[in-house]
Amino acid sequence: MGGNGKKVIVVGGGLAGLSAALKIAESGAQVELFSMVPVRRSHSVCAQGGINAATDPHGQGDSTWEHFDDTIYGGDFLANQTPVKGMCEAAPAIIDLLDRMGVTFNRTSEGRLDVRAFGGAKFKRTAFAGATTGQQLMYALDEQVRRFEAQGLVTKYEFWEFLVPVIDDDRRCRGIVAMSLDGMDVRAFPADAVIMATGGPGLVYGTNTTNSFINTGSAAGACFRHGVDYANGEFIQVHPTAIQGEDKRRLISESVRGEGGRVWVPKDGKPWYFLEEWYPAYGNLVPRDIATRAIFKVVYELDMGIEGRNVVYLDVSHLDPAYLTSKLGGVLEIYEKFVGDDPRKIPMQIFPAVHYSMGGLWVDFGQMTNVAGLFAAGECDYQYHGANRLGANSLLSCIHAGFLAGPEAVKYLSGLQNPTDAVTLLQQAEKRERDANNEWLKKDGTENPYALWREMGNLMTENVTVIRENPKLKLTDEKLLEIKERYENRVGVPDKALWKNQPLVFTRQLENMIALARVVTLGALARNESRGAHYKPEFPDRDDANFLKTTRAAHSPHGPVLTYEEVDIQFIPPRERKYDVEK
Amino acid sequence: MANEKSIILKIQRQPGPDKASFWETFEIPYRKNMNVISALMEIQANPVNAQNKRTTPVAWECSCLEEVCGACSMRINGRTQQACSALIDELEHPIVLQPMAKFPVVRDLHVDRSRMFEDLKRVRAWIDIDGTHAAGPGPLISPHRQALMYILSRCMTCGCCLDACPQVNSRSPFIGPSAISQARLFNMHPTGAMHKDLRLRALMGPGGVTDCGNAQNCIHACPKNIPLTDSIADICRQTTRLALFGSLRK
Ligand SMILES: Cc1cc2nc3c(=O)[nH]c(=O)nc-3n(C[C@H](O)[C@H](O)[C@H](O)COP(=O)(O)OP(=O)(O)OC[C@H]3O[C@@H](n4cnc5c(N)ncnc54)[C@H](O)[C@@H]3O)c2cc1C
Ligand code: SF4
Ligand code: SF4
Ligand code: FES
Numbered sequence: 158m159g160g161n162g163k164k165v166i167v168v169g170g171g172l173a174g175l176s177a178a179l180k181i182a183e184s185g186a187q188v189e190l191f192s193m194v195p196v197r198r199s200h201s202v203c204a205q206g207g208i209n210a211a212t213d214p215h216g217q218g219d220s221t222w223e224h225f226d227d228t229i230y231g232g233d234f235l236a237n238q239t240p241v242k243g244m245c246e247a248a249p250a251i252i253d254l255l256d257r258m259g260v261t262f263n264r265t266s267e268g269r270l271d272v273r274a275f276g277g278a279k280f281k282r283t284a285f286a287g288a289t290t291g292q293q294l295m296y297a298l299d300e301q302v303r304r305f306e307a308q309g310l311v312t313k314y315e316f317w318e319f320l321v322p323v324i325d326d327d328r329r330c331r332g333i334v335a336m337s338l339d340g341m342d343v344r345a346f347p348a349d350a351v352i353m354a355t356g357g358p359g360l361v362y363g364t365n366t367t368n369s370f371i372n373t374g375s376a377a378g379a380c381f382r383h384g385v386d387y388a389n390g391e392f393i394q395v396h397p398t399a400i401q402g403e404d405k406r407r408l409i410s411e412s413v414r415g416e417g418g419r420v421w422v423p424k425d426g427k428p429w430y431f432l433e434e435w436y437p438a439y440g441n442l443v444p445r446d447i448a449t450r451a452i453f454k455v456v457y458e459l460d461m462g463i464e465g466r467n468v469v470y471l472d473v474s475h476l477d478p479a480y481l482t483s484k485l486g487g488v489l490e491i492y493e494k495f496v497g498d499d500p501r502k503i504p505m506q507i508f509p510a511v512h513y514s515m516g517g518l519w520v521d522f523g524q525m526t527n528v529a530g531l532f533a534a535g536e537c538d539y540q541y542h543g544a545n546r547l548g549a550n551s552l553l554s555c556i557h558a559g560f561l562a563g564p565e566a567v568k569y570l571s572g573l574q575n576p577t578d579a580v581t582l583l584q585q586a587e588k589r590e591r592d593a594n595n596e597w598l599k600k601d602g603t604e605n606p607y608a609l610w611r612e613m614g615n616l617m618t619e620n621v622t623v624i625r626e627n628p629k630l631k632l633t634d635e636k637l638l639e640i641k642e643r644y645e646n647r648v649g650v651p652d653k654a655l656w657k658n659q660p661l662v663f664t665r666q667l668e669n670m671i672a673l674a675r676v677v678t679l680g681a682l683a684r685n686e687s688r689g690a691h692y693k694p695e696f697p698d699r700d701d702a703n704f705l706k707t708t709r710a711a712h713s714p715h716g717p718v719l720t721y722e723e724v725d726i727q728f729i730p731p732r733e734r735k736y737d738v739e740k
Numbered sequence: 741m742a743n744e745k746s747i748i749l750k751i752q753r754q755p756g757p758d759k760a761s762f763w764e765t766f767e768i769p770y771r772k773n774m775n776v777i778s779a780l781m782e783i784q785a786n787p788v789n790a791q792n793k794r795t796t797p798v799a800w801e802c803s804c805l806e807e808v809c810g811a812c813s814m815r816i817n818g819r820t821q822q823a824c825s826a827l828i829d830e831l832e833h834p835i836v837l838q839p840m841a842k843f844p845v846v847r848d849l850h851v852d853r854s855r856m857f858e859d860l861k862r863v864r865a866w867i868d869i870d871g872t873h874a875a876g877p878g879p880l881i882s883p884h885r886q887a888l889m890y891i892l893s894r895c896m897t898c899g900c901c902l903d904a905c906p907q908v909n910s911r912s913p914f915i916g917p918s919a920i921s922q923a924r925l926f927n928m929h930p931t932g933a934m935h936k937d938l939r940l941r942a943l944m945g946p947g948g949v950t951d952c953g954n955a956q957n958c959i960h961a962c963p964k965n966i967p968l969t970d971s972i973a974d975i976c977r978q979t980t981r982l983a984l985f986g987s988l989r990k
Contacts, residue, residue, distance in 0.1 A: 183872055194801075195857065197897055198809040256878035259867040259929045261890040268880030287890045292808055296893060300866035307861045315854075339846060369803045403771060403778030404824070405805040494807070496773055497827050560872075607785040607797075651787045652796040656756045657847035660784065660797050 161185040165566045166333055166348040168319045168376060170196025172291070172552060173535025174354030175298035176559025177566070182305035184567050189346060190302070191314045191335055193371055197299045200356050200369035201555065204291025205408070207273060207283035208255075208552040210248035214265065214272055219280035221245045226729060227278050228550060232515070232543020233689035233734050234705065235389065237725040240522050240540050244557045251556055252284055258297040261286045283549045288487045294552060318662055319376045322351060322383055322531055323579070323586045330530035331579035334590045338662060341655050343594060345587035349576055350530045350566040353380060354559060357514045357536035361674050362622070363614015366511040367399055367408045377518055377537045378669025381676065385518055385526045387710045387717075388539040390673065391680030392515035394546055394690045395622050397448040399510035400495055401468050406510030407495055409471065410488045413505075414441045416481070418473045420448070421504075422461050428470070431455055449509040449623045450692065456508070457619060463506060472504035511622060513551065515542040515690065516677070519709055524562035525569070532566055534558035539707075544689020597664055602647035606664040609648065613640050613674060621678050625693045630682040634675060641671050676710045676717045683719055684708065689734075701731055746770050748790070748834035749779055751798055753848045761845070765790040765834075776816060776823040776837065777802055798837075800849035807963060810896030813840055813903070814849045820903040822963050823849075840903040842910075853899050859919040860897075863939050867931050879930035892925040892971065894964045901968055904961035906953060913947030917958040920949055921971035927978065940975070940982045949975050 163186035167178045170192040178188045192199065213219040225245040229236060256262060256270060262284050263271040272281045286293035305311045316338040323332045323345060332347040358374020359366030366372070381387045398413065399406035414420070419441050421428040432451055433440040443451070452469050456462040463469065473481055473489075478501040481489060489500045496505070518526050518533035520540055525532050534555070541554035620626075620633040644667060652660040686700035687693050706721035746767045754761040767790045768782045784797040802812040805824045812823040815838040817831060828835070843851035881889070895918050902908045902916040923939040926932035943949045949972060958968045982988050 179872060194803050194809075194811065195853075195897075197857070198803045198811045200803065200809075202808050202896070203804050203806060250874045253874065253877045254869075254872055257867070257869050257875065257931070259878070259926070259932060261886055261893045264881055264883040264886045266883060268882050270877070287894075289808060289894060292896070293890075293893060297867075300860075301869070303857075303861060304866045304868070369809070370805055371803050401773070402805070403774050404781055407806050491806075494825055495775070495827070497829055605785055605787075607781070611785065651784075651794075654755065654796065657799050657850060659799055663784075 163187065163567060163570045164189065164348055165563070165570070166191065166346060166351045167354060168333065168351065169199070169354035169356060169535065169537070170299075171199035171201040171354060171356050171535060172294060172298060172555035173559040174352070175295070175302050176556045177352045177354060177534055177563035178302050178311055179298060179305070180560055180563030181567055182302070182310040184564065185310075186567050186570070188305070188311045189314060189348070190311055191317045191319055191333070193316065193318050193338060195315045196302070196313065197295065199295065200372050201295045201552070202289070202292040203367070203369060204552055205288050205410075207285030207290045207549045208252070208294065209278070209282050209547070209549040210252040210284060210553065211245065211280070211282050212249045212252060212270065212272065212284070213280070213282070214269060215281060217280050219282055221248065223279055224248065224282060228541070228547055229543065229729050230732075230734060231547040232545050233699065234543065234701075234726065234731040235392070235688060235707070235724060236541060236543030237522070237707075238728045239725050242728060244541055244554060247557050247560070248553055251553065251560070255294060255297055258301060260293050260297045262293075263287065278547065291552060294556070319355065319379070320590050320665070321379050321586065322385070322528065323583055324383060324528055324531070325579060325582055328384070328528055330528050332583050334586050336590070336594070336662070339657055341594065341658055341661065343587060343591040345583035347579060347583055349573055350532070350570050352532040352534060352562050352566055353377065353518060353537055354533070354535045354562075355537045358670070358673050359511050359514070360610070361614070361670050361677065362511040362617050363611045364403065364405050365614055365618040367396060367406050368511070370405065373666045373670055374514075374537075374673050375666035375669040378673040380518060380526070380531070381710070382669065382672050382712050384712060385528055385531060387516065387673070387676050388519040389516035389544075389680070389708050390676040390710055391684055391708060392544050392690050393511055393622065393677065394513040394515060395449050395509045396512040397445050397452060397509045398471055398507045400492060401506055401508050402495060406508070407491060408510075408512070409492060409505065409507055411445070413471060413473060413485060413488060414448075416473070416485055417476050418471050419475070420452070420469055420471055422455055422463060422469050424461065446623065446690065446692065452509055453623050468506040468508045470504040471507045473500055474502055474504055509623065511618070513546050515539065515544060515546055516680070523565040524558055525565065530569055532562045534562040544691060594661065597650055597661055598653055600648055600650050600664075602649040604643050604647045604649060605651060606648055606660065606667050609640060609644060610663075610667055610670070613637070613671065617674055617677070621681055623692060625681050625691065627682060627693070627695065630678055634678050634682065637671060637675050637678060644668065644671060679717050680708045680710060680719065699734070705731065747774070747779060747828055750834050750836045751848070752838040753798065754839070754845050756847055757844055764795060770828070772829075774828040776826040776828065776835070777805060777812065779828060779835075780823070798849060799847040808896060810898035813898045813900050814838065815840060815903070820900045820961055822898065822900075825963070840899060842903045842908050843899060853897070856897050856899060856902070856918065859915050860922060862915065862942050863919050863923040864935060864942070865919070865922040865926055867926065867929060868935055869931070881930065885928065889925055889928055892921055892966060895921060895966055896964065898963065900961040900963060901958035904957040906955050906957060907951055912951065914951040915943065915947050917952070917968040917972060920975050921966055921968050924971040924974050936978070936988050937982060940979050940988070943975060944979050944983070949979055
């Protein structure tokens with residue numbers, strides 16, 4: 158074991174986890190990096206669009222302040238302004254560094270980084286690498302971390318599942334318990350500093366999400382159930398146009414509507430262009446949230462989805478095929494690949510899908526949770542996007558938060574006074590989790606965990622996405638409690654093997670997903686206003702007097718307990734965010 | 741083409757690395773627009789085989805479900821490909837699923853591809869930056885060069901090319917086409933080129949680039965259309981020059 162004798166555990170090897178690991182290893186400390194999949198296969202590879210930084214290569218007058226203002230405004234003033242300001246200021250240097258790491262960013266004719274326009278931004282500031290920016294950033298960071306792995310400073314535990322944090326009586330983190338996904342052995346790993354970088358919770362919505370299959374949010378849910386607070390859970394971003402799939406939803410870019418795509422459902426045997434009818438001024442070009450709500454209304458309230466299914470048409474078949482190929486080639490290719498139909502001839506079938514969670518583990522401005530020594534970074538933290546995330550800001554926030562959390566964790570270790578041994582505590586936690594596994598393996602009930610998960614996902618999608626009504630939210634929580642009861646008493650694990658037992662792992666994750674589902678639902682129920690991605694027809698306006706506040710959920714045996722915290726608005730005073738005009 | 745009511749899946753299963761494999765057949769309800777992953781998910785939610793006997797869900801790897809993470813490679817009707825982009829409506833019926841054959845089986849369709857990540861270390865598939873401190877932007881790169889680097893950089897370590905390559909097998913030390921192509925990628929980068937020789941030397945001995953028999957199976961197998969044989973030819977030229985001149989560093 159080389160290095161300076163310090164050790165940090167990083168859970169998660171997406172952009173946030175790799176960024177943290179890199180900084181820690183560079184400081185000379187040891188990193189133990191845990192991931193349920195080889196880190197190179199983390200969800201971050203899915204990001205297509207790009208990463209924001211006010212580098213202003215075209216001399217348009219962009220600045221980090223403009224980026225900061227757009228982010229705060231886009232987030233409907235719910236984000237704490239100090240950390241967001243820090244992120245926007247750090248962004249140009251992050252892009253430079255990624256460039257030095259060899260990211261294959263698109264170039265200008267002079268060979269510098271090119272930028273494109275993105276939603277919610279006044280200037281072109283999105284750097285991109287073809288149509289797979291997330292993948293390209295992931296590889297660059299993965300490669301740098303592999304370099305430190307080759308030097309012995311990073312030890313990877315791939316195909317290991319984080320189960321619980323180990324927290325002592327002084328509310329300090331002392332390590333984690335994890336399970337090998339091959340041999341299913343449960344082990345405690347000591348560490349006085351642990352960084353959670355475990356990504357978003359899209360699977361709480363079943364398969365109705367653009368997230369990867371591994372994005373259960375289970376790790377964050379487990380932390381929550383062990384006393385780590387969860388903030389702004391009710392803020393879930395839904396993307397209006399995604400391809401329906403049995404296994405997941407796949408994003409179809411907004412540019413399709415931009416190029417003339419029309420949204421419709423059949424009515425009396427004829428196409429009904431409901432967006433054009435309801436919003437004559439903007440037609441199909443209404444902003445994301447309005448389009449999403451309209452589609453929900455057609456499908457759920459009017460029950461007019463195509464053939465009774467939860468889909469509507471997104472139609473470009475009236476446009477010239479050659480024009481389509483030149484403007485939208487890449488996007489239409491995705492549809493063709495995964496659906497098998499040519500959108501130039503047959504209207505696409507789409508439906509909104511859960512895309513991103515603005516909420517996450519509560520952290521302070523140094524990325525530390527309310528448990529000392531336990532940090533969080535990336536989509537699993539709540540810090541940078543307020544009530545709504547701007548496109549291309551997430552890749553940035555993941556890397557920035559990782560770059561912040563890594564050194565903060567090392568600093569925390571340096572400040573520890575005579576750390577005591579936690580051997581007994583760790584052993585107890587390990588035994589508890591091993592016993593729990595054995596208990597689960599015995600479970601032979603009639604409820605299949607995957608079927609139960611889908612049921613919960615559909616419940617959440619119907620009631621806790623874009624249109625939120627208090628009676629339905631109340632009912633949803635009752636149903637979640639019922640699902641929890643069925644889970645606890647009647648779930649059956651359909652595999653008893655002690656080798657690569659994926660159903661056992663999933664069953665354990667489901668328990669944490671149910672806990673997070675309740676946090677989201679109860680947070681939404683309590684927030685009687687509309688802000689960002691959270692919309693209640695009963696309370697259509699933003700209510701700063703009562704709700705310019707961070708929701709903070711704490712675990713209790715009776716369910717989540719909500720408190721509210723002031724938002725840091727010291728730089729930009731809140732102003733009205735208009736939904737009905739395109740920026 | 742599946743019939744309208746159900747899909748038959750014949751799956752080669754294996755409980756563990758040292759266990760014998762066997763075939764199990766499943767019949768699952770057909771729906772429009774299914775891919776192989778959703779068929780496997782159907783088995784998870786209702787693990788009953790075609791003989792109506794309860795069984796265990798099939799183990800396999802997946803993550804992104806949109807052909808960008810590389811996790812879900814398997815042999816589908818004999819052809820190695822990604823399960824997430826394999827559409828049921830476009831496959832011959834019944835559908836035969838097998839694990840890739842060039843990697844050790846972990847369980848069922850899940851294989852151990854860790855050698856591919858080790859191979860990335862062997863070819864130093866990274867840029868040797870001085871550190872993560874602020875040091876200005878990277879070197880200028882022409883759009884033309886970026887376009888080729890981007891194509892090479894889309895390799896998702898899925899292993900389809902290795903599975904298809906006749907020179908890759910348990911008795912051969914051949915590193916295989918994807919790592920060679922990564923060496924080419926990093927040698928193309930202005931900073932990466934400073935450590936060109938190290939990458940090339942790693943590919944000069946046994947198991948290196950000369951073990952390629954030029955069978956061209958790899959390019960047909962690659963889901964990302966990476967020009968692997970071009971990469972191999974290019975690295976061959978570079979290693980030859982290195983052998984002749986002793987160093988290519990600039
Ligand atoms: C289709 C799509 C397109 C997107 N496009 C963009 C875009 O263009 N620009 C943008 O800025 N953002 C985009 N986003 C959002 C962005 O991709 C994500 O928010 C971001 O990648 C999250 O990164 P992360 O590091 O937090 O987590 P992830 O990349 O999800 O990584 C999580 C890591 O944690 C590990 N992990 C999780 N749970 C456990 C556990 N229990 N035990 C062990 N390990 C665990 C996983 O293995 C993984 O390594 C997009 C999202 C989607 C779905
Ligand atoms: S060209 Fe070389 S690497 Fe590709 S399949 Fe043939 S032998 Fe293998
Ligand atoms: S070169 Fe192609 S087939 Fe080979 S690992 Fe990379 S993406 Fe897969
Ligand atoms: S699941 Fe990622 S490539 Fe298929």
